[in-house]
Each structure stands twice: as C-alpha cells, then as structure tokens.
Amino acid sequence: MAETHVPHPxxxxxxxxxxxxxWLRRNLFSSPPNAALTVLALYLLFTLIPPILRWAVxxxxxxxxxxxxxxxxxxxxxxxxxxxFDQ
Numbered sequence: 001m002a003e004t005h006v007p008h009p010x011x012x013x014x015x016x017x018x019x020x021x022x023w024l025r026r027n028l029f030s031s032p033p034n035a036a037l038t039v040l041a042l043y044l045l046f047t048l049i050p051p052i053l054r055w056a057v058x059x060x061x062x063x064x065x066x067x068x069x070x071x072x073x074x075x076x077x078x079x080x081x082x083x084x085f086d087q
Contacts, residue, residue, distance in 0.1 A: 016022060028038040059075025070077035 016025060029035045054075070056076050059073060061070040061073045061075065061077050061079050064070065064079040066083060067077060067080045069079050
C-alpha cells in the first residue's frame, strides 16, 4: 500500500522576526553595544529636544519691528532674523 504525503500549511514566522518588532531587534538591539547606543541616543533625544523646542518655538518672539521687541523674552528672536532677511 502506498502512502501519500499531504503537506500542512506553512506556519507564520514568529512575531519577533517580522514587522516593526523584528526590525528593531535586527537593527537597533542586535548586540549589547547596539542596544546601549540606542538607549543612549534615545536618552539624549528626550533630554535635548524639549528645551530646544521650548526655546525655538514656544518661548520665541515672532512679531515686532526690531531687535528691541525681543528684549523681554528669553527665547529665540525670529523678529531679528525676519528683519535682516527682508533687507
């Protein structure tokens, strides 16, 4: 009597090897030095970006006709930049 082989459907790949999680593991956490550098870079981004954003956008002076308009504010003086580019 001859036996027949019926193939089973392929199993999907493990979730840890495909998609965003797989990409993170392959590219950012593939070795202990890569993981340490990734964590350090994330720490620096979360430490440096908020104060820069606060200075450049939130505390900035956007209106006025000269640099004196920026005297009371501690953020960026975009008025000064705009006045000089208009010349």
